[in-house]
Amino acid sequence: MKNFYTLLLVLTSFISYSQITYKQGYFINNNGEKTTCLIKDMAWKNSPLDFEYKLAENSESITATVNDVAEFNVDNSYKFKRFNLDIELSSNYVDKLDVTSEPAWEKKTLFLKVLLEGDLDLYQFEDGNIVKYFYSADDKQTATQLLYKKYVVDGMIKENNNYRQQLFNLMRDRINTVNRFKNIDYKKSSLTKLFSEYNGESNNNYTLKHNKSxxxxxxxxxxxxxxxxxxxxxxxxxxxxxxxxxxxxxxxxxxxxxxxxxxxxxxxxxxxxxxxxxxxxxxxxxxxxxxxxxxxxxxxxxxxxxxxxxxxxxxxxxxxxxxxxxxxxxxxxxxxxxxxxxxxxxxxxxxxxxxxxxxxxxxxxxxxxxxxxxxxxxxxxxxxxxxxxx
Missing domain, CATH: 2.40.160.20 (Porin)
Structure with a gap:
């Protein structure tokens, strides 16, 4: 069995060494300057606070942070934009639910994952079990959270579904059927479908290139x-x-x-x-x-x-x-x-x-x-x- 453990150790070391994959991409700094480079592709699940890039294949790796970069894109698949925003970070875990429907806003500087771009842009923030969705309209310089919050009243779990009203107000110029918004889920699949429907020909769906289960x-x-x-x-x-x-x-x-x-x-x-x-x-x-x-x-x-x-x-x-x-x-x-x-x-x-x-x-x-x-x-x-x- 000693040979097996040796083989396992060698394979583990080899895999760890070989996982560093850099793909063509770009980032835009605080001065609006665009740099074409190779970015370490992490196929991110959680929203990052930094990323690694190289200016050439054989050059040293450099780390850029959310404070340095306004936007970055890897292989035209994973795109992140930085926003200074108000975010409500409540958990959906039963033992962590709040006792009020009112959001507790926090000011943060974050990278949001771009899900869709078009007349309306859709973004996602994820950190462990916390998943929040945002949208941009007009000048696309700000991102507003679609508000959904679970809370407890007298031992009963209730929901603040304000995001449905937000979506209706945003989209009623093209989608004016109230029932279309009445039961829409606060999920990526449901929201991307709705935003794609609204955007029509202007829609650019990045999720089609994201990893799928x-x-x-x-x-x-x-x-x-x-x-x-x-x-x-x-x-x-x-x-x-x-x-x-x-x-x-x-x-x-x-x-x-x-x-x-x-x-x-x-x-x-x-x-x-x-x-x-x-x-x-x-x-x-x-x-x-x-x-x-x-x-x-x-x-x-x-x-x-x-x-x-x-x-x-x-x-x-x-x-x-x-x-x-x-x-x-x-x-x-x-x-x-x-x-x-x-x-x-x-x-x-x-x-x-x-x-x-x-x-x-x-x-x-x-x-x-x-x-x-x-x-x-x-x-x-x-x-x-x-x-x-x-």
């Missing part, structure tokens, strides 16, 4: 190289190390790619049916292990893309293991119960188009039932083949 499905057969040992703390003669053997599994993986940081992060669940059989013999004992289980890893994955077809990745997961069938350990005329258990795993792999191969190491864990004197160590290095069919 997606779900993929894989078929994942695997073979594992497994070690298993168990012993009794009282009777030292009961110390058994099974012959190394193989496990076989068949499973499927669902992966959800997160819509930020250039789709490098994803979540996955990879249930599989596994069979492990092994034996141990000496002059005194004949030991047999029969272990059938459903393993359900739930994990996070980080990918580094060489191009649209090729990537390497690392992942970590927490595995829930459920018994199926009659799983047990027998030694001579005695029997031990195998119990429901859990484990941690780390993996590294390579993907090409619809295919992938991964080495995933399942760390030592006990598979025995609730015994006080019996302990066990079970680990496995699995080679997982993947075929993406959706």
């Amino acid at each position: 997606k779900i993929t499905l894989k078929f994942t057969p695997a073979v594992g190289f497994t070690s298993f040992a168990f012993k009794n703390a009282v009777n030292k003669t009961y110390n058994f190390k099974m012959e190394p053997s193989q496990t076989y599994s068949i499973g499927a993986e669902m992966e959800y790619t997160l819509p930020f940081n250039n789709n490098k992060w994803s979540l996955f669940i990879n249930p599989s049916y596994n069979i492990y059989n092994s034996s141990y013999k000496n002059r005194n004992y004949n030991v047999e292990t029969d272990y059938k289980f459903l393993q359900v890893p739930i994990g996070v994955r980080y990918s580094m893309f060489f191009n649209s077809d090729s990537k390497v990745f690392i992942n970590g997961s927490y595995n829930l293991n459920f018994l199926t069938g009659n799983s047990k350990i027998t030694y001579n005329n005695s029997e031990l119960e195998i119990g429901k258990n859990s484990s941690f795993a780390f993996g590294a792999g390579y993907g090409f188009k619809n295919y992938s191969i991964e080495a995933r190491y399942i760390l030592d864990h006990s598979i025995l039932g609730p015994y006080t004197v019996w302990t066990s160590e079970y680990n496995s290095l699995n080679v997982i083949l993947g075929y993406r069919f959706l």
Whole structure:
């Protein structure tokens, strides 16, 4: 297993080193001067306070802040504009809700992500779970927040939906149906659709080039190289190390790619049916292990893309293991119960188009039932083949 950890360390270092991607862009400084440069593409989820750029491919990286730059654009995809504005920063988390519908305005200097440009511009501010939307009209030098706030009155959650009235007042010269605004959600998808409808031919939708979440499905057969040992703390003669053997599994993986940081992060669940059989013999004992289980890893994955077809990745997961069938350990005329258990795993792999191969190491864990004197160590290095069919 030492070689596996070495491989994992090398891949992690390589991925970390290779992630610095600079793309063509520009920024405008406080004097209105435009500089064409290479900007580090972070595919931002949260609104940044600074960014890194290079004047040439081999030059040193420079950091520019919100105090230095009025606007910057990366690859004509992610565009941010600076505003001095009033912002209401209330959270939608139930345990953090305010007790009044009135906004508590704060003066801030912020980069807002440009979602749409046209006769009316739409912007987004995001910081963790706080997401706020703004618009600009006329000279586009100011940004006004579309006000939405959850609050609590007498233990009941209520909403200040003032943004709907704001939208009607803004757009009634072209969209004069009140019902069009009555139930519109305070969400990016709903607001971009409405602003696009209002802007018509003047509309420039940056969100079409932003990272999108997606779900993929894989078929994942695997073979594992497994070690298993168990012993009794009282009777030292009961110390058994099974012959190394193989496990076989068949499973499927669902992966959800997160819509930020250039789709490098994803979540996955990879249930599989596994069979492990092994034996141990000496002059005194004949030991047999029969272990059938459903393993359900739930994990996070980080990918580094060489191009649209090729990537390497690392992942970590927490595995829930459920018994199926009659799983047990027998030694001579005695029997031990195998119990429901859990484990941690780390993996590294390579993907090409619809295919992938991964080495995933399942760390030592006990598979025995609730015994006080019996302990066990079970680990496995699995080679997982993947075929993406959706």
